[in-house]
Amino acid sequence: MKRAIVTGGAGLIGSEICRRLLAEGWQVASFDVHKGQGDAVDIQCDIGSEAAVDASFSQLGWDRVDLLVNNGGRTPSITMELAQSTLKDWNETIGSYLTATFLMSRRALPLMAEGASIVNMASTRAFMSEGGDFMYAAAKGGIVSITHALAIALGPKVRVNAIAPGWISGATELRAVDHSQHPAGRVGRPEDISEAVLYLEGARFVTGQVLIIDGGMTRKMMYAE
Numbered sequence: 001m002k003r004a005i006v007t008g009g010a011g012l013i014g015s016e017i018c019r020r021l022l023a024e025g026w027q028v029a030s031f032d033v034h035k036g037q038g039d040a041v042d043i044q045c046d047i048g049s050e051a052a053v054d055a056s057f058s059q060l061g062w063d064r065v066d067l068l069v070n071n072g073g074r075t076p077s078i079t080m081e082l083a084q085s086t087l088k089d090w091n092e093t094i095g096s097y098l099t100a101t102f103l104m105s106r107r108a109l110p111l112m113a114e115g116a117s118i119v120n121m122a123s124t125r126a127f128m129s130e131g132g133d134f135m136y137a138a139a140k141g142g143i144v145s146i147t148h149a150l151a152i153a154l155g156p157k158v159r160v161n162a163i164a165p166g167w168i169s170g171a172t173e174l175r176a177v178d179h180s181q182h183p184a185g186r187v188g189r190p191e192d193i194s195e196a197v198l199y200l201e202g203a204r205f206v207t208g209q210v211l212i213i214d215g216g217m218t219r220k221m222m223y224a225e
């Protein structure tokens with residue numbers, strides 16, 4: 001049975017990735033500060049802490065990992081003013097996303113055999129901004145970069161790719177315009193991302209890539225009329 005670790009497995013997208021991998025017959029562990037739901041092995045861990053990551057891998061006790069999905073992290077307010085922003089928010093954002101991607105990948109690597117892979121969760125905000133999202137954009141830009149760097153460092157044994165989601169929602173009460181503004185005709189769903197994780201896990205000739213899953217929003221000209 002193939003084994004996957006998913007960080008942020010208690011959240012919206014992470015819980016769907018866990019569910020889908022379990023449905024495909026994988027053994028799955030969720031590393032999250034919060035308790036997850038479902039049948040994944042639940043490891044409560046602050047993924048931005050070196051000591052917690054080491055202790056969590058020991059607690060899990062696996063001798064093999066086939067897939068690591070670096071998905072978890074804490075998103076700060078994306079309407080933040082630079083002048084009022086705090087170093088605490090910056091450190092939490094970079095720590096829980098970018099440092100965690102480094103710590104988790106470093107710890108998983110010795111457990112990975114030929115053919116294993118890493119999927120990092122970036123964001124379309126690594127490429128486009130609304131202004132108040134500068135901390136998040138910086139963390140996600142770092143994730144795009146560590147993806148291509150590790151793809152070169154770890155190939156051909158381990159492939160490393162990223163997904164850059166656009167707006168992904170589990171909510172049912174969205175406005176018609178929320179959907180219709182997307183070239184694909186709707187807001188994204190967590191299943192759109194779990195599908196991409198499975199694709200990248202199996203795509204043996206794909207490494208160092210960022211798969212943008214945003215319903216076409218970053219391909220749309222948005223100048224005022």
Ligand SMILES: NC(=O)c1ccc[n+]([C@@H]2O[C@H](COP(=O)([O-])OP(=O)(O)OC[C@H]3O[C@@H](n4cnc5c(N)ncnc54)[C@H](O)[C@@H]3O)[C@@H](O)[C@H]2O)c1
Pocket residue numbers: 007008009010011012013014031032033034045046047048070071072073074075096121122123124164165166167168169
């Ligand atoms: N939902 C979207 O529209 C969207 C868009 C682009 C990118 N993303 C990315 O997708 C991923 C998942 O997003 P989501 O919408 O499911 O968010 P979410 O907030 O529902 O889930 C994130 C999970 O990470 C966990 N987490 C936070 N800090 C942690 C830490 N230090 N240690 C361990 N766990 C920690 C949280 O407890 C939570 O369960 C994130 O990387 C996010 O940036 C989401």
